[in-house]
Amino acid sequence: MTQPLKIMYLSPVANGGADDPIFAKMAQDVKLPGTEVHVTCLPDNDGAFTHIEFRSYEAIVTRGIVRGARAAAREGFDALAIGCFYDTALHDAREISGDMIVTAPCMASCEIAASLANRFGMIVGRRKWVNQMTRTVHEHGHGERLSGFYHVDLGVNDFQKDHCVTEGRLMEAGRKAVEEDYAEALILGCTLEVGFHARMQERLGVPVIDPSTAALKRAEYAALLKRQCGWVPSRKWSCEAPSEDEIARFGGFDEGEAFGNRVIVPADPDARPLAA
Numbered sequence: 001m002t003q004p005l006k007i008m009y010l011s012p013v014a015n016g017g018a019d020d021p022i023f024a025k026m027a028q029d030v031k032l033p034g035t036e037v038h039v040t041c042l043p044d045n046d047g048a049f050t051h052i053e054f055r056s057y058e059a060i061v062t063r064g065i066v067r068g069a070r071a072a073a074r075e076g077f078d079a080l081a082i083g084c085f086y087d088t089a090l091h092d093a094r095e096i097s098g099d100m101i102v103t104a105p106c107m108a109s110c111e112i113a114a115s116l117a118n119r120f121g122m123i124v125g126r127r128k129w130v131n132q133m134t135r136t137v138h139e140h141g142h143g144e145r146l147s148g149f150y151h152v153d154l155g156v157n158d159f160q161k162d163h164c165v166t167e168g169r170l171m172e173a174g175r176k177a178v179e180e181d182y183a184e185a186l187i188l189g190c191t192l193e194v195g196f197h198a199r200m201q202e203r204l205g206v207p208v209i210d211p212s213t214a215a216l217k218r219a220e221y222a223a224l225l226k227r228q229c230g231w232v233p234s235r236k237w238s239c240e241a242p243s244e245d246e247i248a249r250f251g252g253f254d255e256g257e258a259f260g261n262r263v264i265v266p267a268d269p270d271a272r273p274l275a276a
Helices: 020-031 056-074 090-095 105-118 127-139 164-179 198-204 210-229 244-250
Strands: 007-010 035-041 079-082 100-104 120-124 144-150 185-188 262-265
Touching: 007 056, 007 164, 020 035, 020 198, 020 210, 020 262, 035 144, 056 079, 056 090, 079 090, 079 105, 079 210, 100 210, 105 120, 105 127, 105 210, 120 127, 120 164, 127 144, 144 164, 144 262, 164 185, 164 198, 185 198, 185 210
Parallel strands: 007 035, 007 079, 079 100, 120 144, 120 185
Antiparallel strands: 035 262
16 A cells, blocks of 8 residues: 655754644645644754744754754655744755655745745844845745845744734735735745734735745645655755765764654545555
């Protein structure tokens, strides 16, 4: 019997897995029937972060993401989505992920926006984020499509303090992007809640892309293409992986538990089998 597509959504913050049920609900709502999704996070000993807005925080969790990607590949996952809009450790994780595909929210959101519109705006929490995200967007080849960044002066933890305030700021930033800078689609660098993008796009009249949904669906689509078309990630030249002998000699890649909490969203038992 053909196995279901297996996708991992890996949050680079530990936080005791507090956010995992939220992303599991999102996965349940949007995944294909034949896809099994594991929503997980880093273990608490990688740092009890609730966000990684700062480069120094990213540096600390990068090791955990790399270890997580290697562990997921060894478990037989078809694809992994890194759950941070900075696309933290994307290239590092890909390098060591074998035949498993690795994607992340900014890259996935830009790819989807580019398929829907010629110009898109990106709404972010704080001005602090813009410099790093600008480089990420340009690295992914979408710089000319970007109408601009629109910050709402809220950190990640601030988004949940007062939903009315957060929603008002996000809506105003979106209005400015669409009506003043002529953005034809919007990407949320951070969002209020799962499903908020639907309310926003109904009010503003343009596609609004939720980053966690984009990362999961892009991972699922790439995994499906790998199964059906044989498009396996390259491990040549800039994508070359380190040797197993050297990894074993250096140590630190495989010791201990790679994941914290885990929520499994199973495939529908009646789903039509996917191509092997």
